Structures are given as C-alpha cells and as structure tokens.
C-alpha cells in the first residue's frame with residue numbers, strides 16, 4: 052500500500068498523427084486535491100482523457116495505487132475507482148436526472164444512503180429528479196455530472212473545468228462540496244481549472260502545463276498569493 | 287350487426303398487419319436504433335427461429351415453448367455473430383451492410399443445401415370463429431396480443447431495468463458510458479442478441495402459419511425495413527406508431543384492391559415519408575419536441 056494514488060511516467064499521447072502530451076510526469080498522493088492549469092490548447096483535457104483511458108497511451112506508464120493500468124480500457128479503470136467528469140459535462144440528455152445517477156452505479160455499488168447524501172449536497176437534483184437531463188441548466192448539469200460519479204464512491208475524481216460557463220454561486224457550492232468530501236472521506240481530486248477563486252478554494256497544489264508537458268508546480272505557499280496564481284494562469 | 291362485423295373484420299385485418307409489422311420489425315429497429323447497424327441478415331434470424339420452432343413442435347414440444355426456444359437460439363446465434371463479425375465493423379456502416387448481406391446469403395443457401403427446399407409445417411393451432419359472414423382465426427388474435435405484449439415488455443425493459451439504463455446510456459454517449467464503468471462492448475453484444483432473439487420470436491410465432499422455405503426471411507425483411515424507415519430510429523415513438531399506420535393502410539388497400547396493392551401501398555408510403563421526414567416519424571417527433 053503506497054501513499055501515492057496516481058502516478059504517470061513520461062506519458063505520451065495525441066490524436067491520430069497529432070502528438071499532444073509529450074511526456075507528462077505527475078504524482079498525486081492519497082487525499083490530495085491537485086489543480087492542473089495552462090493556456091487553452093496545451094493538452095489539459097487530453098491529459099484527463101488519457102488518465103481515464105478514453106485516449107490510449109502511446110508511450111509511458113500510468114500507475115494507480117502502484118499497479119500499472121496503462122493497458123486497461125476506460126470501463127475497467129473506472130471500476131477501479133476513477134470518476135471522470137468531462138469538460139462540457141456530458142450528461143445523458145434523454146435520460147432523467149435519476150437515470151443518470153443510476154448509470155453512475157456502474158463505477159461501484161452504491162453505498163447505503165448515498166442518494167440522500169448527494170441530494171443533500173445538490174438539492175436541485177432531488178427537485179429535478181424526474182426531469183430529462185438535457186433540459187437542465189449548465190450549472191445543474193455540472194452538479195449532476197459530479198454526483199453521477201460520486202454515486203459509485205470513487206477514490207479519485209477527475210474534474211475538467213468544472214466552473215466553465217457556470218454561475219458563481221454554483222461554482223462555490225461545487226468547490227465546497229469537493230473540499231468537504233476530501234476532508235470527511237479522504238477523496239482525491241485532480242481538476243483542470245482557469246477560475247482563480249476555485250483553484251484557491253480547492254487546490255493543495257497545482258501543476259502548470261505548457262505544450263504537452265508539466266513545466267512548473269505551484270506549492271501551497273505560492274497558491275496563497277493571488278497574484279502569483281494569476282501570473283501563472285495567464286502565461 | 288352487419289356493420290359491426292364489417293368493422294370487426296377491418297380491425298382484425300389491420301391488427302393482423304400491425305402485429306406482423308411490429309414483430310417483424312422490432313428486432314431490426316432495436317439493432318438499427320441502438321447500434322446504427324443495418325442488419326440485412328435479420329430475415330435469417332427469423333428463419334432460424336421458425337425452423338427451430340417447427341422442429342421442436344414436431345418433436346413434441348408445446349408450441350409456446352417451441353417459440354421461446356426459437357427466439358433463444360436465434361438470440362444466441364446473434365450474439366456469436368456479433369462477437370465474430372459485427373463487432374469489428376462498428377465504425378464502418380457500409381461494410382456492415384455487405385457483411386450481413388453475405389451472412390444472409392450463406393445462411394439461406396446453407397439451409398437449402400442441408401435441410402432441403404422445404405421443411406414440413408406444423409399447421410395453424412387453435413380454431414376459428416365466425417362473426418357475421420366472416421370467419422376469423424383465433425391464432426391471429428394471439429399474434430396481435432403477443433405483438434402488443436412485446437412492445438410493453440420492451441418498454442419496461444428499456445425504462446425499468448438496469449440493462450435499459452446501461453443500454454440507453456451507451457447509445458446516447460458511448461464514450462461517457464465507458465468512462466462511468468459501463469462495459470459497452472457487452473451492452474452492444476446483448477443488444478444485438480436481443481434484436482436477433484426478437485427476430486427469432488417473430489419466426490417462431492409465424493412458423494405455424496406459413497410454408498417453411500429457406501428464403502422465407504425475405505418476406506419479413508422487406509416489410510420490416512419499410513416499418514423501420516417510416517418509423518425512424520426510436521422503437522416506441524417510431525416503430526410502433528409506424529406499424530399502426532402502415533397496418534391500417536395495408537389492410538385497407540388489401541381488402542379493397544388485393545394483396546399486391548397492399549404491398550405497393552407500403553412501399554409508396556415509405557417513399558413519401560422519406561421525402562417528408564428523412565429521419566422517420568420518431569426523428570420528426572423528437573425534433574418537434576426539441
């Protein structure tokens with residue numbers, strides 16, 4: 052049993068003949084919340100997709116709790132406890148809120164009381180439980196997409212730009228929920244973000260990406276300083 | 287009284303046509319709607335169900351069980367074929383059409399060579415009853431009931447069961463379904479098996495009513511395609527209402543102008559619908575609903 056939950060070694064991948072990730076090395080400890088930042092198009096979403104397995108690795112290695120999972124398909128990785136919340140949320144539009152949540156049970160069997168807990172975190176989902184997910188607002192879809200993976204009690208959650216196109220009050224609610232889950236049950240989170248308030252509210256640490264590589268890491272002390280974070284966000 | 291029996295006769299005809307269209311088409315519609323696969327071997331799964339059912343009945347198995355056995359065997363054959371052939375062609379729709387067409391010809395010719403040009407039938411079960419000047423087969427009423435029950439069963443399967451949720455998630459967003467831990471490969475395999483099983487069910491149910499020849503699948507295939515084209519990709523918003531409308535059209539034309547007019551009417555309806563609603567009834571309904 053190691054303290055490291057996820058580790059990548061010289062991870063390389065891309066689309067068809069277009070290389071994007073050019074050797075990414077990250078290491079995330081259990082119960083950490085780590086942010087990934089960088090300009091548009093540097094490969095942040097590509098990194099998330101390769102971690103969950105929607106994009107196969109071309110080279111390099113990926114370890115989950117010390118075991119190589121590089122060759123595993125996305126659904127096998129998910130069942131090992133990785134919850135993926137994509138950029139753009141990707142709720143199942145023609146299924147109800149409740150059916151979307153039930154689909155999340157494939158990640159892992161729902162623990163007793165988990166639905167009540169999700170509705171406590173995101174009351175709007177209970178109110179809209181029988182509504183089609185496609186008719187929800189962006190913020191509500193984001194909450195649904197997050198709750199959908201939490202239903203399966205993952206060890207590690209990957210969030211890709213959770214604040215994108217969402218009103219500030221919901222952004223705060225999501226940040227508070229993730230921090231609470233991290234404190235109470237030791238949930239590990241890796242999230243891509245551009246919103247400085249969300250980064251500072253959630254992240255313990257932060258990787259800075261450029262041109263398919265991790266170029267710097269921001270320590271907790273550096274995250275304390277708003278101006279430092281802003282400078283790195285606008286690199 | 288004469289009017290009532292006239293009316294009943296028409297409803298019976300329309301219901302009979304509706305049942306045939308629903309049972310012939312629902313397997314095809316599920317495989318097309320859920321997987322985007324145009325399965326030209328659909329008729330041969332019907333053939334498989336019919337032959338298995340007739341043989342089992344001949345060997346003394348009660349008809350309902352024989353029908354279910356036919357559906358089961360067709361479903362299993364379908365899953366095997368999915369694994370061996372269809373699975374490798376998901377991103378190549380044209381190749382799927384060619385491959386399933388090939389499978390269809392091999393199955394038809396294989397059946398002809400191995401089992402000969404015809405299989406002895408078992409005769410239509412149950413009797414008939416008369417109303418006014420007309421005589422009606424009770425088995426046809428059973429077929430109408432079974433078609434309705436099949437629709438209800440499929441509706442419950444896709445809305446009330448775990449398989450239904452996983453299947454709908456997979457068709458709406460395959461990559462997301464996978465990322466949530468859904469084994470989409472297995473879902474596709476089971477869905478194809480379900481489509482083949484429903485074809486087998488149709489074959490088994492109609493086996494007692496027709497001559498069993500190796501090419502019998504094509505009679506079902508044409509009408510199944512017309513129904514799916516008119517209905518579009520959704521079985522409940524598409525196939526079922528399309529079968530109802532087409533059933534009425536076919537019954538009306540058949541009773542006034544004869545069998546051939548009924549067939550031509552179906553094809554003409556399909557052509558008109560493609561012009562007006564390229565994605566069929568359900569595509570049109572879903573767009574209206576937004």
Ligand SMILES: Nc1ncnc2c1ncn2[C@@H]1O[C@H](COP(=O)(O)OP(=O)(O)OP(=O)(O)O)[C@@H](O)[C@H]1O
Pocket residue numbers: 066069071089090091092093094095096097098138
């Ligand atoms: N499906 C795809 N096919 C081909 N190229 C792609 C695809 N998706 C992304 N790319 C390219 O890969 C590069 C990295 O994209 P990626 O989505 O990982 O960036 P990102 O850092 O998440 O950007 P953003 O901040 O805009 O979300 C970009 O140049 C993009 O154009």
Ligand SMILES: [Mg+2]
Pocket residue numbers: 095096097138211212
């Ligand atoms: Mg992105």
